[in-house]
Amino acid sequence: MDLDAITKYSALHAKPNGLVLQYGTAGFRTKAEHLDHVMFRMGLLAVLRSKQTKSTIGVMVTASHNPEEDNGVKLVDPLGEMLAPSWEEHATCLANAEEQDMPRVLMDISVKAAVNLQQDAFVVIGRDTRPSSEKLSQSVIDGVTVLEGQFHDYGLLTTPQLHYMVYCRNTSGQYGKATIEGYCQKLSKAFTELTKQAFCSGDEYRSLKVDCANGIGALKLREMEHYISQELSVQLLNDGTKGKLNHLCGADFVKSHQKPPQGMEMKPNERCCSFDGDADRIVYYYLDVDGHFHLIDGDKIATLISSFLKELLLEIGESLNIGVVQTAYANGSSTRYLEEVMKVPVYCTKTGVKHLHHKAQEFDIGVYFEANGHGTVLFSKAAEIRIKQLAKELEDKKRKAAKMLENVIDLFNQAAGDAISDMLVIEAILTLKGLTVQQWDALYMDLPNRQLKVKVADRQVISTTDAERQVVTPPGLQEAINDLVKKYKLSRAFVRPSGTEDIVRVYAEADSQENADSLAHAVSLAVFQLAGGVGEPPQPVSCPY
Ligand code: 16G
Numbered sequence: 001m002d003l004d005a006i007t008k009y010s011a012l013h014a015k016p017n018g019l020v021l022q023y024g025t026a027g028f029r030t031k032a033e034h035l036d037h038v039m040f041r042m043g044l045l046a047v048l049r050s051k052q053t054k055s056t057i058g059v060m061v062t063a064s065h066n067p068e069e070d071n072g073v074k075l076v077d078p079l080g081e082m083l084a085p086s087w088e089e090h091a092t093c094l095a096n097a098e099e100q101d102m103p104r105v106l107m108d109i110s111v112k113a114a115v116n117l118q119q120d121a122f123v124v125i126g127r128d129t130r131p132s133s134e135k136l137s138q139s140v141i142d143g144v145t146v147l148e149g150q151f152h153d154y155g156l157l158t159t160p161q162l163h164y165m166v167y168c169r170n171t172s173g174q175y176g177k178a179t180i181e182g183y184c185q186k187l188s189k190a191f192t193e194l195t196k197q198a199f200c201s202g203d204e205y206r207s208l209k210v211d212c213a214n215g216i217g218a219l220k221l222r223e224m225e226h227y228i229s230q231e232l233s234v235q236l237l238n239d240g241t242k243g244k245l246n247h248l249c250g251a252d253f254v255k256s257h258q259k260p261p262q263g264m265e266m267k268p269n270e271r272c273c274s275f276d277g278d279a280d281r282i283v284y285y286y287l288d289v290d291g292h293f294h295l296i297d298g299d300k301i302a303t304l305i306s307s308f309l310k311e312l313l314l315e316i317g318e319s320l321n322i323g324v325v326q327t328a329y330a331n332g333s334s335t336r337y338l339e340e341v342m343k344v345p346v347y348c349t350k351t352g353v354k355h356l357h358h359k360a361q362e363f364d365i366g367v368y369f370e371a372n373g374h375g376t377v378l379f380s381k382a383a384e385i386r387i388k389q390l391a392k393e394l395e396d397k398k399r400k401a402a403k404m405l406e407n408v409i410d411l412f413n414q415a416a417g418d419a420i421s422d423m424l425v426i427e428a429i430l431t432l433k434g435l436t437v438q439q440w441d442a443l444y445m446d447l448p449n450r451q452l453k454v455k456v457a458d459r460q461v462i463s464t465t466d467a468e469r470q471v472v473t474p475p476g477l478q479e480a481i482n483d484l485v486k487k488y489k490l491s492r493a494f495v496r497p498s499g500t501e502d503i504v505r506v507y508a509e510a511d512s513q514e515n516a517d518s519l520a521h522a523v524s525l526a527v528f529q530l531a532g533g534v535g536e537p538p539q540p541v542s543c544p545y
């Protein structure tokens with residue numbers, strides 16, 4: 001390592017004194033103007049990680065659904081997964097080292113992680129459409145270059161596309177070609193073959209309105225459009241030509257406000273969906289004939305997908321195990337439906353994609369979705385091989401089912417939840433099953449629920465267990481929640497410190513919206529009183545938005 005060069009170049013990306021940031025649930029995330037040094041240093045760290053794993057590492061510059069002024073960065077590990085936890089710690093140490101200590105901290109990491117500095121390094125970089133992203137990704141490249149790593153800058157990409165590129169490059173192209181064209185070809189081929197199996201194809205030309213959050217999803221869906229235009233017409237709204245990124249639009253807005261995004265004109269019963277700012281989340285929705293808004297979130301997406309997969313497995317007579325992975329935010333009705341009606345085992349993990357992804361890897365077929373619309377389906381290598389073999393061996397209807405499963409494997413981004421890939425899977429399933437959006441929605445009724453935020457002096461005083469469903473500290477808080485929950489029917493509530501904002505999140509559900517609101521408020525007050533609330537005590541929910 002040329003420490004002199006590192007010191008010299010680092011000074012061009014100097015860290016503001018005293019600034020402390022944490023590699024959180026989805027990497028570093030804060031106001032864009034505070035991130036230049038972090039980007040440079042993540043370029044350095046990506047080189048070390050690449051040398052250590054002898055693989056290509058990804059660096060994505062994005063702040064997803066957060067406001068346009070924010071930005072962020074996360075590293076992508078060799079098989080497209082989130083960065084390993086021990087390296088998250090290295091990332092935090094390196095980002096927070098004061099300027100003069102940084103080269104030493106970098107050396108320490110390379111010693112601790114037993115990095116062979118002679119090894120070659122290769123880093124791929126992607127960024128979203130934020131105004132700050134281009135310059136910040138250049139800072140990443142500066143970091144990579146000063147450690148003599150090689151790199152490929154993909155420029156504008158969705159987050160899942162970067163995961164895909166990393167995965168392709170580390171599996172010698174077996175998974176697919178590591179280009180945008182390769183991505184579009186792989187997904188569109190699987191989509192076309194799958195939808196061809198529908199009896200009623202051609203009856204009605206499918207069209208879908210997509211709110212792209214004024215982000216990268218619009219550009220990348222445009223690139224995909226002509227590959228799939230025979231089967232599906234997509235109408236892009238909030239495509240970034242006018243509005244601000246994530247402002248009053250996008251999957252996060254629609255999910256948390258439970259209303260349509262700005263700029264979306266909806267006719268009754270028309271199928272619409274929203275991506276988030278880096279296109280790794282998707283939610284669907286529609287207006288009924290009375291003008292009521294219906295949200296179809298990640299839970300219902302998981303239900304649609306797992307019931308389809310179960311039917312195909314039944315058809316081919318193969319007993320591969322399916323598991324559905326959710327978080328505490330999954331609506332109670334979805335969990336009940338999956339377990340009791342569909343008889344699929346359901347598991348709950350902590351919030352954050354890496355936890356769900358990890359759990360889903362335990363099954364032949366692991367379906368994971370957060371309620372917020374981030375998710376995918378993972379197929380074990382053994383399951384994939386078996387299905388491909390059956391698609392050759394079986395006859396007639398069984399063979400058709402096996403072939404469809406084969407297409408589904410190709411259509412799901414195995415490296416990360418991907419709004420474009422999920423959208424294509426959902427559209428294919430709806431076509432194949434001849435389901436309207438209302439019929440899909442009617443699988444089960446969501447329990448009314450409410451999410452609130454509480455400001456406290458230090459959110460880390462709250463610790464949880466049981467996949468965040470139970471509070472351990474501060475003492476008395478869980479007992480207080482238990483007492484409150486008992487007062488309502490079909491009720492459930494939990495609290496957890498946010499991994500991305502300086503607040504505590506409260507979730508409650510109950511038999512009616514009034515009761516969910518009232519329970520959420522009561523729990524917020526308990527948090528405020530027992531966990532060091534600051535400012536005004538939480539007010540009753542009238543209309544929190
Ligand atoms: C991040 C996570 C998302 C999680 C959310 C929770 C990734 C890629 N994204 O956006 O999965 O739902 O954080 O935020 O892991 P919170 O901790 O503020 O509730």
Ligand code: MG
Nearest residue numbers: 064276278280
């Ligand atoms: Mg996102």
